Amino acid sequence: MSTDTDILRLDQVGVRLRTAGGSAQILRDVSFSVGRGEIVALAGESGSGKSTALLAVLRLLAPGARISGSIVVDGQDIAPLRGRRLRDFRARTARMVFQDPWRALHPMHSIGRQLVESARAADPSLSRSAARDLSGDMLSRVGIPDPGARLNSHPHEVSGGQLQRVVIAMALVASPSLLLCDEPTTALDVTTQAQILELLQELNRDLGISIALATHDLDVIADIADKLVVMYAGAVSEEGPTAQVMARPEHPYTWSLLHAAPGQHPGERLRAIEGRPPSPLTVITGCPFLPRCEHRRGVCETAPLTPVPVTDQPDRRSSCVRVTAGTAQPRERTSG
């Protein structure tokens, strides 16, 4: 794992948040990387920590959140960034696309004003009119018809799918090297979802922009992500090339997640995952998925949290001790 080939690398990242209920461990020893030009998907249920991981990259977590471990973006450790340098990093290097485009845009400012602001945050030498031209170009690049008129629109006058394109354009005017997408299609209807994903894939291909994409919907990423990082209870449970992970999950949680997704096994019964993830307020020993796992054994209670390489598959990692110990794989088991 060379730093030069990775645009983003998280190493043993932990996020601790003080809440009314006590200290919450939102992320536990999370490590993964996004190579240059790659699309990496973070998958997991709500509360699995995937959004937190993305927000941590931009250091946009709630005040009082403690980040441990190291986050390196484009060769730069972001931990010591403060003030002006942190803002420049956010403005130029990594940009965020949020879940709900209606909430992500300023309701009182025109789309043009918000795009110009975004472009000039990244490049202050840009004149207002140059930034406006760039914004118009970028709107047409993301497939907005009549971009000149759209610049004068306000967010509430634009449909959800179009608005998410606007949000993406707002990130692109900064020509960032990394795009962080936090459930970019969840708030949209199904047909629009596909279009947005296509757009992301196209931008990745044509502009070479690297993308980290959080989602709870495996259908969403099956076709576009190069790599899949499955998260559970704030920790990475499995990681590997998307096609391989989806064809042969090496962690019982991934298996359950795949069988809970409607598109993955047509004709089969959907299987809900029994139980709930552990609260971030509790101290977890052993495998966090243990209480919900159909294949638990004694060794699971002392299993390490971090995934280790899977035997004979160097690209893949899993935190399931049964898999890494070379025992029967979960997909071969049927539930009793």
Added chain:
Amino acid sequence: MLTYLVRRLALIVFVAVGVSTLLFVLVRLSGDAAALMAPADASPEVIASTRARFGLDQPLAVQYLNTVTANFTLDFGQSFMFSLPASQMVFERLGPSLWIVLPPLVISLLGALSIGIYASLRPSRLSGRSLMVVTFLFDGVPYFWLAMLLVLVFSINLQWLPATGNAGFSALVIPWTVLSIYGLATLSRLTRGQLLDAFTEGHVITARSKGLSPARVLLLHALPTALPPVLAWLGIQFSLMFSALLILEPLLNYNGLGALLVGSVSNRDFPVIQASVFSLAVLITVMNILMDTIVRTVDPRLRTKAAH
């Protein structure tokens, strides 16, 4: 925007008719004005002639119609106590009352913005919290008690300020202070709360994610969404301050609308009561419409909704 303004103006008319009606009923319910105005030992003939002179002998329906239509031309009749048109008496007192209310309104808005912004940027720090404790105390202190305390300390003990009267600027210091604190308490807590909410809003997080400076995030992104409820409350605060004048003006012997209204209630000077309350109601409605219009101008979402 035009339909909006027309609708708002219709609201003023509606409020004016409502207030006239309410006043008419309340005033008639409070007793026989003619009997009260006439001397204690007056003969029935004298009372009857008084009644006729003020039109109080006509059927109630006629009196009501006359009152409402006259109110719209700002004709409230002659004061029972003074031989002056009631409206003239009210307008003479309106200026001093606005002069006592408007500066504190501006001071409390500016103060609330400063305190609210400061406290919202340091929600868990001691300085931010102690500011909120202070405003909480202000919120709990009755304004009339504060006025009496200030008079006791600064007028009676220290003799720095006049205790009462309309004697120039120094007489205004105490009422201005009292009303500013009165307005500041609620407004600054509201501003802080609205801002803390705004900081967690998606578009404000987006603004930070774009790498904008803290000042830009605060002034252009967080504050505009935090401000509408604050401005709406400012309109309400205006009416609260005016109602405080009913106590403060007699207390400080200040010749404003509040003192006039209280005086005419105890004198049963119906035309003056009607003229004062009517003007106050219209004034407060106009103030609230003004605040609404400002909010609407700032927020394009509301403008489009109105068009539908």
